[in-house]
Amino acid sequence: MRTPSSKNRRLLQGNEAIVEGALTAGCRFFAGYPITPASEISEMLSVRLPQVNGTFIQMEDEIASMGAVIGASLAGIKSMTATSGPGFSLLQENLGFACIAEVPCVVVDVMRGGPSTGLPTNPSQGDVMQARWGTHGDHPIIVLAVSTVLDCFDITVQAFNLSEAYRVPVIILSDEMVAHTRETVALPPVDRVEIIDRVSPSMPSEWYVPYEGNSRGVPTMAAFGEGYRHHVTGLVHDVRGFPTQRADEIQAFISRLFQKITQGFYEIQITKSFMMDDAEVAVIAYGSVARSARRAMSDAREQGIKAGLLQLITLFPFPRRSVESVLRQCRAVLVPEMNMGQISREVKRVNHFACQVEKYNRIDGELIRPDEISGKLAKL
Amino acid sequence: MTKEVTKLIHKYLRHDKKFPHVWCPGCGNGIVLGALIRAIDRLGLEKDEIVLASGIGCSGRMPVYVDFNTLHTTHGRALTFATGIKLAKPSLTVITLMGDGDATAIGGNHFIHAARRNLDLTAIIINNQIYGMTGGQHSPTTPYGCYATTATYGHIEHAFSIAELAVTAGAAFVARGTVYHARLLDELIEAGIRKPGFSVVEAMSNCHVQFGRRNQIEDPVTMMKWLRDHAVATEKARKMKPDALEDKFTIGVLADLEKPIYTDEYQKVRDRAKSLARQ
Ligand SMILES: Cc1ncc(C[n+]2csc(CCOP(=O)(O)OP(=O)(O)O)c2C)c(N)n1
Numbered sequence: 001m002r003t004p005s006s007k008n009r010r011l012l013q014g015n016e017a018i019v020e021g022a023l024t025a026g027c028r029f030f031a032g033y034p035i036t037p038a039s040e041i042s043e044m045l046s047v048r049l050p051q052v053n054g055t056f057i058q059m060e061d062e063i064a065s066m067g068a069v070i071g072a073s074l075a076g077i078k079s080m081t082a083t084s085g086p087g088f089s090l091l092q093e094n095l096g097f098a099c100i101a102e103v104p105c106v107v108v109d110v111m112r113g114g115p116s117t118g119l120p121t122n123p124s125q126g127d128v129m130q131a132r133w134g135t136h137g138d139h140p141i142i143v144l145a146v147s148t149v150l151d152c153f154d155i156t157v158q159a160f161n162l163s164e165a166y167r168v169p170v171i172i173l174s175d176e177m178v179a180h181t182r183e184t185v186a187l188p189p190v191d192r193v194e195i196i197d198r199v200s201p202s203m204p205s206e207w208y209v210p211y212e213g214n215s216r217g218v219p220t221m222a223a224f225g226e227g228y229r230h231h232v233t234g235l236v237h238d239v240r241g242f243p244t245q246r247a248d249e250i251q252a253f254i255s256r257l258f259q260k261i262t263q264g265f266y267e268i269q270i271t272k273s274f275m276m277d278d279a280e281v282a283v284i285a286y287g288s289v290a291r292s293a294r295r296a297m298s299d300a301r302e303q304g305i306k307a308g309l310l311q312l313i314t315l316f317p318f319p320r321r322s323v324e325s326v327l328r329q330c331r332a333v334l335v336p337e338m339n340m341g342q343i344s345r346e347v348k349r350v351n352h353f354a355c356q357v358e359k360y361n362r363i364d365g366e367l368i369r370p371d372e373i374s375g376k377l378a379k380l
Numbered sequence: 381m382t383k384e385v386t387k388l389i390h391k392y393l394r395h396d397k398k399f400p401h402v403w404c405p406g407c408g409n410g411i412v413l414g415a416l417i418r419a420i421d422r423l424g425l426e427k428d429e430i431v432l433a434s435g436i437g438c439s440g441r442m443p444v445y446v447d448f449n450t451l452h453t454t455h456g457r458a459l460t461f462a463t464g465i466k467l468a469k470p471s472l473t474v475i476t477l478m479g480d481g482d483a484t485a486i487g488g489n490h491f492i493h494a495a496r497r498n499l500d501l502t503a504i505i506i507n508n509q510i511y512g513m514t515g516g517q518h519s520p521t522t523p524y525g526c527y528a529t530t531a532t533y534g535h536i537e538h539a540f541s542i543a544e545l546a547v548t549a550g551a552a553f554v555a556r557g558t559v560y561h562a563r564l565l566d567e568l569i570e571a572g573i574r575k576p577g578f579s580v581v582e583a584m585s586n587c588h589v590q591f592g593r594r595n596q597i598e599d600p601v602t603m604m605k606w607l608r609d610h611a612v613a614t615e616k617a618r619k620m621k622p623d624a625l626e627d628k629f630t631i632g633v634l635a636d637l638e639k640p641i642y643t644d645e646y647q648k649v650r651d652r653a654k655s656l657a658r659q
């Protein structure tokens with residue numbers, strides 16, 4: 001447990017806490033394009049990054065922002081962009097490049113109502129499946145969801161750590177509600193936060209094989225300009241990084257991309273349980289809805305219902321081990337979401353038990369209130 | 381001469397696994413590659429200091445053959461990646477290589493903004509007036525009235541002049557050469573890399589396979605002759621009447637200006653930010 005010292009207590013907005021998390025994690029490059037409700041992240045980093053010898057640049061669109069983020073990461077700098085639905089759609093092409101070329105970076109999507117320009121100032125959870133499958137082709141990806149201001153800090157640090165450890169882009173899903181809520185939080189001192197950096201090669205450059213797997217399936221990563229000249233491409237490549245059409249090399253490459261995530265599953269799967277020990281019914285929720293769900297759960301407990309909550313922080317790879325144990329234990333589970341049921345479908349997919357899975361959805365740009373969830377819980 | 385060429389090949393090309401290359405025999409891309417290597421050699425740059433980033437297309441395949449830090453990005457986006465690299469490590473010499481479709485259709489927005497922004501990057505654009513890799517569809521530089529696989533009845537759109545576009549967008553250095561005028565191309569690329577700020581070198585090239593074949597100029601030699609006969613040196617063009625230049629294009633340096641460089645300016649931003657934070 002963290003002991004909040006008054007010195008570190010600050011009144012922060014979700015977007016601001018993401019900025020603090022990114023800077024603490026070592027992010028020194030940000031490229032973005034203005035969009036509500038994510039713009040504060042750009043604005044604040046335009047002030048903060050130059051103070052720490054970092055770089056902020058406003059690009060001509062989100063495609064360009066993502067390209068610049070990848071470029072900076074290839075040159076050895078931890079980098080990030082932040083956007084919302086319309087921009088998230090645009091950057092998907094280059095996000096795929098980061099997947100195939102294994103370039104660590106963090107993408108924040110502050111979700112607002114969609115499709116298209118949609119509801120710029122209302123919260124939504126409509127981009128969950130886009131975060132999973134938005135870029136084309138079969139690929140693994142890590143998606144984390146934040147629900148409180150403190151989460152915004154912690155999860156942003158985790159996002160950078162996971163992206164560096166696994167050489168993958170990591171997506172943080174926030175939403176308008178989390179982004180603009182102000183809370184007093186106690187941020188940990190910088191030296192108490194665990195920071196992970198990508199592993200760089202140490203062998204002589206002629207021995208360096210840029211995409212050679214190892215026991216973790218994560219190749220070491222040389223930055224451009226450090227003597228390990230190599231080729232980086234969005235084409236499927238062999239261990240040397242050169243394009244290949246050989247079936248055996250293609251198979252080995254794509255398999256390794258998945259395998260490194262599968263192997264690290266238990267480290268990547270982040271969930272939080274509340275009052276699950278004796279729970280008979282449970283809520284599975286994420287993002288700002290998880291916050292309403294916590295309140296709903298204690299209200300339900302007061303009414304004598306043995307309710308618990310599983311908050312998903314990792315959405316993908318889908319944290320099936322934690323979800324399965326809830327499904328095994330409980331009579332019924334409720335999955336409230338501000339979309340038509342994108343995660344409830346995942347919950348149903350792993351439900352091989354006698355558990356009743358119910359969804360509850362709002363798509364009207366309003367946050368799901370605690371009383372709506374507790375009302376539903378009472379009927380399960 | 382042959383010995384010189386062999387020396388350069390050994391010094392700069394990646395021999396392992398990468399040859400034969402993907403280009404058609406007689407393609408102008410090879411001449412641009414040669415010019416780039418000669419320019420780099422003359423500049424005496426270390427291979428470790430150079431990043432060559434390309435987009436997608438026949439031209440985009442170039443980086444894989446050379447022994448630099450090489451990057452083959454997405455279609456049209458080479459300049460965005462290059463921007464990130466240059467900002468992260470300003471000491472690197474960052475060169476991008478694009479096709480005409482790559483740079484001015486899908487990547488057109490990035491191109492004009494890179495020119496406006498003025499990072500110290502060099503953009504080499506191979507203009508073969510067609511989409512080579514995807515099979516001869518029209519590009520933003522396909523001339524009016526020409527034929528392409530998506531302009532079977534004759535092209536009804538009007539072409540961009542890439543170098544002029546770069547001048548208007550504010551590039552610090554703009555030049556145009558051709559694969560026929562190979563020595564001039566060497567010099568222009570060398571000058572482009574040497575110039576601090578955003579430099580554009582447009583290399584008019586031949587794609588006899590996808591462009592020539594559909595426009596009754598099926599062999600590379602005839603296309604080269606066409607380049608020879610339609611190119612006018614910029615100095616000479618200044619003295620010519622506009623109608624004499626009607627079906628011609630200029631070669632040489634079109635713009636060479638002094639503009640503040642982004643990374644230098646950003647260093648000032650950092651200094652200001654730090655001194656304000658201390659107050
Ligand atoms: C987003 C996207 N759209 C389309 C393509 C298909 N594509 C590949 S190369 C190319 C055009 C290449 O033409 P150009 O840039 O002129 O280069 P060249 O092949 O002539 O060198 C296209 C349209 C792609 N790779 N990505």
Ligand code: SF4
Pocket residue numbers: 402403404406407408409438439508512513586587588589590
């Ligand atoms: S299709 Fe055209 S541009 Fe492509 S390699 Fe062949 S000749 Fe060159």
